[in-house]
Amino acid sequence: MRTVVFDLDGTLADTSGDLIAAANACFVARGHRDVLNAGQDALIAFHGGRAMLKAGYERLGLEQAEVEARIEDDYQPLLAHYGANIDRHTLLYPGAVEAVKTLRGQGFATAICTNKPEGLARELVARLDIADLFDALIGADTLPVRKPAPDPYLAAVAQAGGAVKRSLLVGDTNTDRETARAVGVPCILVTFGPEGRAIERLSPEALLDHYDTLPALVAQMLGD
Incomplete structure (x- = not known):
């Protein structure tokens, strides 16, 4: 998948x-x-x-x-x-929920791979009411190693029931870029983070300016 x-x-x-x-x-x-x-x-x-x-x-x-x-x-x-105080100021980025729902509706599995401790990550996604939008969640302490080691990403894909060769990573930092390189999968980096479009310096396979365009971009990169 x-x-x-x-x-x-x-x-x-x-x-x-x-x-x-x-x-x-x-x-x-x-x-x-x-x-x-x-x-x-x-x-x-x-x-x-x-x-x-x-x-x-x-x-x-x-x-x-x-x-x-x-x-x-x-x-x-x-x-x-x-x-x-995990959700006092935290906000989902515009269009994120809709994009994930669209991807799932198109048959994609979705997962989270984060360097936030797993317990805190699960608490946050529950409070943001998005836990049911992901088939897997791997945190910083789920395994003995964290990103950019490839193991957490591989575990996320496996837990989601997917295939690594038909997967990609959406992230925002060099840690994500290096994780994708370690695994050998494409990386999409968002430009709405603190670095803006300067994140292009990391040479990802694609940049994401708004979540509205993510489903089409993913379909283009992963094919049918």
């Missing part, structure tokens, strides 16, 4: 506001101010909790050893805060 695998954060949904808020809660708990900005630092947010903590503590001028120690100390509190 032809399969479309989606990243979650920055691809299906703009989660940057809630992610940044969770990181800032860690900084405030240590007596600092809000260090990260949801608008300006969205790209950092889409690279995960550790990336946000690293960026924040480096901006505060901490020595590298202390930065690394605080990342380890604050990672679980960050996840806890995020889990308790």
Whole structure:
């Protein structure tokens, strides 16, 4: 079966506001101010909790050893805060739901492969009311490795009942691009993320400006 695998954060949904808020809660708990900005630092947010903590503590001028120690100390509190406030600011990108429904109606399997911990990913898709639109969900801790290792993508396709040779990945970062390369499948990168069309620098097989055009693009790339 032809399969479309989606990243979650920055691809299906703009989660940057809630992610940044969770990181800032860690900084405030240590007596600092809000260090990260949801608008300006969205790209950092889409690279995960550790990336946000690293960026924040480096901006505060901490020595590298202390930065690394605080990342380890604050990672679980960050996840806890995020889990308790996971959908306050998060929004699905325009047309995402309709595009996934169209793909499924055309006989495609759909799956999520994310570097968000699986439990949080499942909680988020449930709250966004899109869980039933995907045949599989693989998170950062589902397997011993995460993207860009090929294993999570392969597991997502297998769980969805698809065939890797008839699949592609829709994502928003270099992690997704490298995952697709590792597996040997086409990659579509969205241009409505924080990098805009500058994401073209990663040389994906295709760019996606709006979800309205995704079904036709997928059909063109994967064929009948």
